[in-house]
Every structure is written in C-alpha cells, then in structure tokens.
Amino acid sequence: MKIRVRVAPSPTGFLHIGTAQSALYNWLFARKNKGEFCLRIEDTDKERSTKEYEQSILDALEWLGLNWEGKVIRQSERTEKYKNALEKLLFEGRAFYCHHTKEELEGEAKDQAQNKKAQFHDCEHKNSEEGKKSGGLIRLAVERNSDRKVVFDDIIRGRIEFEAKLMSDVSLGNGFDRLLYNFTAVVDDIDMEITHVIRGEDHVSNTPKQILIYEALGKTPPQFAHLPLILAPDRSKLSKRHGAVAVVDYKKDYLPEAIINFLGAMSCTFSKEILTKQEMIQEFELSKVHKSGAVFDVKKLNWLNSQYAKKLSPEEFKKSVGIPEIPDSAVPLITERLEKLSDAHHFDYFWKEPKYDKDLLKWKKSTLENSLETLIKVKKIIKEFDFKKEKDELRKILDEFSIAVGDRGLIYWPLRVALTGKEKSPDPVDIAYVLGKEKTLERVRFALGI
Secondary structure, three states: OOOEEEEOOOOOOOOEHHHHHHHHHHHHHHHHOOOEEEEEEOOOOOOOOOHHHHHHHHHHHHHOOOOOOOOOEEHHHOHHHHHHHHHHHHHOOOEEEEOOOHHHHHHHHHHHHHOOOOOOOOOOOOOOOHHHOOOOEEEEOOOOOOOOEEEEEEOOOEEEEEEHHHOOOEEEEEOOOEEOHHHHHHHHHHHOOOOEEEEEHHHHHHHHHHHHHHHHOOOOOOEEEEEOOEEOOOOOEOOHHHOOOEHHHHOOOOOHHHHHHHHHHHOEOOOOOOOOHHHHHHHOOHHHEOOOOEEOOHHHHHHHHHHHHHOOOHHHHHHHHOOOOOOHHHHHHHHOOOOOHHHHHHHHHHOOOOOOOHHHHOOOOOOHHHHHHHHHHHHHHHHHOOOOOOHHHHHHHHHHHHHHHOOHHHHHHHHHHHHHOOOOOOOHHHHHHHHOHHHHHHHHHHHHOO
C-alpha cells in the first residue's frame, strides 16, 4: 500500500502556523515512508474563499519547502463527485432530508444546554415519508437504538471511542448546493486514496462522524493521527490576540529553515535541537509526536533563527535581509547579534553615515569635554596605526591608553558613538576594521567637528 497523506487548508485567510505544522508532519511522514504528500484546497465557502488567499497558501508552503505531489485539488471543481455520492446515500436510504427549521434546531440545542444534556439531534424525519421529499438539510442517519461504539485507533492518542446513540444524525449538506465539511472531506479522501489523515486534535470530534460516512459509502476509513494544538503562553489555543499566527507574518523576520526546525521540534521528539529537513525525515515517527499541546515559544524561535543566520554566506545573508549594501566583513558581526532578519537594519551604520546628538558622545562617568579630549587622542592613535596589522594590536594600544587614563569607557564609548551613533554595537575596533582606516577617521573627525 502506497502511503498518501494530505493537507487541506481553506482559502478564507492566510496559512495558519498550526496548519503549517500539520503540513510539515504530513510531509515528513510521506517522505519517511516514500509516500506522497498531496494538497487540497477546501474552497466550498464561496463567500469567504478568495484566489488571493489560495495563492498566499501556495506561496507559504513553497517558501517552507513543503513540495506536494501532483496537481492541487480544489473542492470547487469537484461538485459533481459530491452530488453523485450524496444521491447514492439518499437512494440507498442511508441519508434523508431533515425538515426541522433553523429556529427549531436552535431551540433544541438551547434546551439541551440548559438541561446539561449532550448536544445532538435525533431527527424524527429519517424514517418518514416526509423525510424522503426533496429540500432542506440532508443528514446521515445514525442508529439510535444500539449499544454500538464508533471506535478508532489513533496513531498518536491510542484507542478512542464514541457512543453512537449520543451522536447527532450527521449533517451532510444544505441541499445539494451547500455541502458540508465532514461529507466533502470524506468523499475527497476516498477519491484521493488517502491512507493516513494527520491533522489537529480539534478534529477528533469530527472523526466518528466521518467514519460513519465512510461506512455508508462502503469504504474503509484511513488511519487517523491527531496532532496536539499549538498553545499561546497562557496555554490557550494560539490565536490573533496573542500576536502573529499566519506564516506570511514570519517571512520578513525568519528563515524558512528556522521555522521548519521550530515547528518540527515543538511537538515531536528529535535527537538534537538543530536539524536539517533530511535529518528530520530520517528520525520522524508519529509515535514520537507528543499528546499534549506545546507553547509557542518565540524566544526559542529567535534563537533557532539566529543559529541558521550564522550559517549563511555573506551573499545569502544579504539576499535574505534584502540589503545588498552590507559589507561582507560586517556580516559575522551582525549575525552574531541578530535574532530576527529585520534586526539587520539596526546595524545600518556599516553602510550609512550615522546620525546622533553630539551629547551622546559623553561618557556617563565623565564630561563631554573630557570625552572629546580622549577622542582626539584616539584619532591620533588610529591615524598612526597601520590597518594591515591584526586588529588585536590596535585593541592592545587602546587598552594600554585606557589603563593610563584609568577609565576604559572614556576611551571606547566616544569612539563607539562616533562610528555608529548608537549606545550599543559590536566592539568599536571590529567596526573600524569593517569601515577601514579612512572612513573611521572621517567619522571621528565629524564627531569632533573638525
């Protein structure tokens, strides 16, 4: 049996970071088992689905490197298949028309909630002549007078059971024109020959309904594996109120390799913290996926991103941050301190003239006059120093000067500000060697007003 899995986002918004994780685990499972990873766009919500969102989903998956097999399947192009399957269920008496009004159904649900009963609808029309007439909500009949349990062995969570008599008659569609998720998903998975459905645990309650639909259509259900949800710091489900949740929101700040590593290791056990996709494929097992939700730890993501940034060549780094003006020799100094790609702009003094208030040149333990006096002497040291020598030799001379003055900050602080215009930066000597002797002297002279 050839393993086939799928990810099935709806183009009613950008690709959610949780869906991206589900896509990754499906992709890893397929690659590990030499199977196929398929993409289905569930665009039956005509009012909210857009081509723009669909394209953004495709772009996000491609950016993450989660390539899929075959063409993209779109539910909007499969209407006839759904209608044929639904007609079959109606003809065989497995499905029926429910003639309860929306108000009646809402009233029933309200009464059940007030009486603390399980929410379900046992339709009285399923065996009536009225129920066979055309029109209204179409449901799959659930046997109420039975002790049957709908059971499935979840690869991650183990054996899960639902009592059939406590389940509602399953909604399949509002007529033939508005077919519903559980029905279309099953028809698609049958037609696509999906062998394993790997998705979020919020779908656990849908699984028994879908199993009944499989049975009604005379098909064997696939194997199910329900992934833990990604949680916010307060351990609630991650949502927009906690910050960015769409993959597109992370593209400007993070490398795709860092996102993949982060999402992969968030809910699954691997042998080390930093892994390539190939290493993840080799180690991935659904049995290693955790049952409990994992908190989205942005500090961990930032750390991973910094580690991947350090591995980039200067050309790769400049392309990733979109700043071709960065000197190659500045890249290691930037990546040593960078967490997000957008942080690179904080180091613009490597390619732009700094702007700052002259009072910033004042060392906090001294006066502005003393700070400028020592900067004059530092300028003389730099002017007389041969930049062909190792930079540690220049640093040694400046350190000796600071010992003579009795205050290291009085030497290095004004020089730092003169070169960068900032309170924090890499070592001023490192910066001077990136800028070169002439540019360094030019900036020191500007700071001194000469």
